[in-house]
Amino acid sequence: MIxxxxxxxxxxxxxxxxxxxxxxxxxxxxxxxxxxxxxxxAATVRPDVVLMDLNLGPDSGADxxxxxxxxxxxxxxxxxxxxxxxxxxLQAVKAGASGYLVKSASAVELEDAVRRTAAGDAVFTAGLxxxxxxxxxxxxxxxxxxxxxxxxxxxxxxxxxxxTARQIADRLVLSHRTVENHVQxxxxxxxxxxxxxxxxxxxxHGLDEKP
Amino acid sequence: xxxxRDPTTPLWxxxxxxxxxxxxxxxxxxxxxxxxxxxxxxxxxxIGAMAAWTAASAxxxxxxxxxxxxxxxxxxxxxxxxMASSRLVLTPEQLAGAVPLVPTVWVTAVVAFGAVRxxxxxxxxxxxxxxxxxxxxxxxxxxxxxxxxxLLVGIGxxxxxxxxxxxxxxxxxxxxxRIEAAAAERERLARGIxxxxxxxxxxxxxxxxxxxxxAAELGxxxxxxxxxxxxxxxxxxxxxxGGSADLRGMVQVLATDRVQISVPGTPVVLPEETAAExxxxxxxxxxxxxxxxxxxxxxxVLLEDLGSEVVLSVRDDxxxxxxxxxxxxxxxxxxxxxxxxxxxxxxxxxxxxxxxGPGQGVEWELRVPR
Numbered sequence: 001m002i003x004x005x006x007x008x009x010x011x012x013x014x015x016x017x018x019x020x021x022x023x024x025x026x027x028x029x030x031x032x033x034x035x036x037x038x039x040x041x042a043a044t045v046r047p048d049v050v051l052m053d054l055n056l057g058p059d060s061g062a063d064x065x066x067x068x069x070x071x072x073x074x075x076x077x078x079x080x081x082x083x084x085x086x087x088x089x090l091q092a093v094k095a096g097a098s099g100y101l102v103k104s105a106s107a108v109e110l111e112d113a114v115r116r117t118a119a120g121d122a123v124f125t126a127g128l129x130x131x132x133x134x135x136x137x138x139x140x141x142x143x144x145x146x147x148x149x150x151x152x153x154x155x156x157x158x159x160x161x162x163x164t165a166r167q168i169a170d171r172l173v174l175s176h177r178t179v180e181n182h183v184q185x186x187x188x189x190x191x192x193x194x195x196x197x198x199x200x201x202x203x204x205h206g207l208d209e210k211p
Numbered sequence: 212x213x214x215x216r217d218p219t220t221p222l223w224x225x226x227x228x229x230x231x232x233x234x235x236x237x238x239x240x241x242x243x244x245x246x247x248x249x250x251x252x253x254x255x256x257x258i259g260a261m262a263a264w265t266a267a268s269a270x271x272x273x274x275x276x277x278x279x280x281x282x283x284x285x286x287x288x289x290x291x292x293x294m295a296s297s298r299l300v301l302t303p304e305q306l307a308g309a310v311p312l313v314p315t316v317w318v319t320a321v322v323a324f325g326a327v328r329x330x331x332x333x334x335x336x337x338x339x340x341x342x343x344x345x346x347x348x349x350x351x352x353x354x355x356x357x358x359x360x361x362l363l364v365g366i367g368x369x370x371x372x373x374x375x376x377x378x379x380x381x382x383x384x385x386x387x388x389r390i391e392a393a394a395a396e397r398e399r400l401a402r403g404i405x406x407x408x409x410x411x412x413x414x415x416x417x418x419x420x421x422x423x424x425x426a427a428e429l430g431x432x433x434x435x436x437x438x439x440x441x442x443x444x445x446x447x448x449x450x451x452x453g454g455s456a457d458l459r460g461m462v463q464v465l466a467t468d469r470v471q472i473s474v475p476g477t478p479v480v481l482p483e484e485t486a487a488e489x490x491x492x493x494x495x496x497x498x499x500x501x502x503x504x505x506x507x508x509x510x511x512v513l514l515e516d517l518g519s520e521v522v523l524s525v526r527d528d529x530x531x532x533x534x535x536x537x538x539x540x541x542x543x544x545x546x547x548x549x550x551x552x553x554x555x556x557x558x559x560x561x562x563x564x565x566x567x568g569p570g571q572g573v574e575w576e577l578r579v580p581r
Contacts, residue, residue: 010410012410012411012414013410013413013414016414016417016418020417055402082409082410082413082441086476087476090476102441103409103410103413104413104416104417104434104437104438106417106420107417107420107421125471126471126473126511126513127471127472127473129473130473130474130475130513130514130515131473131474131475131476133475133515134474134475134476134477134515135475135476137475137515137516137517137518138475138476138477157513157515157524160473160511160513160524161473161511161524161526162471162509162511162526163526
């Protein structure tokens with residue numbers, strides 16, 4: 001059974017989602033209302049999937065995402081946000097989240113997204129694909145930017161235009177699996193680059209040394 | 212008395228100070244040449260008039276709004292009169308020689324006033340007028356007087372440029388502050404709406420759908436409001452600065468429960484008119500989807516910034532059309548829209564591609580160069 005932890009500062013929403021997931025056969029092993037609690041509780045219960053809201057009062061869901069994915073490599077974070085598809089979503093994805101879903105998604109879409117996240121797939125909305133494409137283009141002016149292959153760009157553009165993985169597979173005459181792998185790879189490169197950048201920043205500013 | 216928002220205030224003060232200092236200098240020159248003039252008494256009367264004018268003009272230049280153009284014109288006339296009076300004060304030999312006119316460098320302040328008021332052109336014009344009067348009073352053109360002219364006109368130009376530059380940068384700063392204030396306010400509103408209204412609407416939509424029946428209909432209504440509200444509060448600010456605008460905000464507001472908008476995380480800045488025209492084209496393509504793609508059709512808009520060009524894709528999953536049925540499409544008015552969109556993109560220097568097939572929806576791609 002897939003274990004899920006729900007992080008959201010809004011009690012009504014949190015309990016509603018937890019109930020939905022339980023009804024659909026998930027093990028909702030924990031809930032948390034803020035970023036600090038999320039990091040703490042996740043370390044104890046080690047869920048398969050963390051459903052992460054991004055508007056956690058003063059704390060950022062992106063920071064919690066970074067800490068959780070760094071400490072628990074087996075745990076995947078799926079961002080579930082009412083926020084528009086904006087910078088905070090991009091930050092969370094760069095910090096290690098493996099997908100993103102808007103809160104207006106139906107229970108069926110949520111179930112599907114959680115299952116795919118647990119299976120290791122990247123869950124993209126069209127909006128997230130547009131943001132990720134923009135991020136690669138923004139970074140292309142940096143000294144050693146991560147690059148997408150032509151195929152990856154092509155796939156990501158189709159995701160951003162609302163095609164499902166299956167429709168993309170049909171159009172490009174690829175297998176469904178190959179399309180999923182391309183999508184995943186766009187996220188992995190972004191996250192890897194982000195970790196390298198953070199490490200470089202830490203070294204340059206002496207943050208890696210313990211006082 | 213002094214307008215804090217006027218960036219030229221320090222320049223006006225400096226020019227007034229210049230006039231006071233040069234008045235003292237002129238008085239000292241007259242004192243040195245005392246007794247050598249044709250009419251020393253007149254020289255002191257002129258100095259007295261200059262002192263009175265210095266005080267009166269300082270009051271005018273230092274008040275809010277500073278020098279009015281008519282006052283500066285009057286100032287130039289006064290300076291001309293003071294210079295001309297030197298013909299009665301100095302002996303013909305002094306006039307022909309190197310003895311300075313009664314006001315000496317006191318007249319340079321008016322060049323500064325003209326420059327600060329009217330920029331390079333104003334400064335250079337005042338410099339030219341004063342130099343011309345100098346030539347006329349001396350009745351000759353030589354190296355010394357020409358050098359004075361070059362200095363006066365040059366300084367007038369440089370000061371004028373400084374004044375107009377500081378005005379322009381102050382205006383830009385004020386515009387940036389306004390946009391920042393608007394963005395902060397929007398951020399505050401957005402946060403409030405995210406934390407409350409959007410959460411509730413999303414929940415109502417979700418539960419309504421699950422409960423079914425009449426509740427599903429209510430949930431659907433709540434969902435539509437949720438999508439529209441989210442688009443409104445998360446759209447990039449629409450305010451433009453310096454004639455350019457962020458195209459993202461203009462297309463983000465087109466999101467509905469049937470239309471998804473994907474944009475980059477960084478601003479897509481274009482000339483305001485280009486951005487407005489492109490957002491209108493997207494709007495038209497979406498209206499076309501609504502009319503012709505079928506009742507259940509959804510649409511996606513993707514905005515991409517490739518640096519040298521901006522790409523807008525509008526795709527729907529509607530009924531599409533067969534290539535052989537273009538004539539029929541034309542009769543339905545669809546081709547009219549296609550032709551109009553094509554023409555308008557081409558007038559922006561861009562190109563349009565249109566892909567469609569039966570049951571495959573319609574996909575527009577508009578490419579416009581930067």
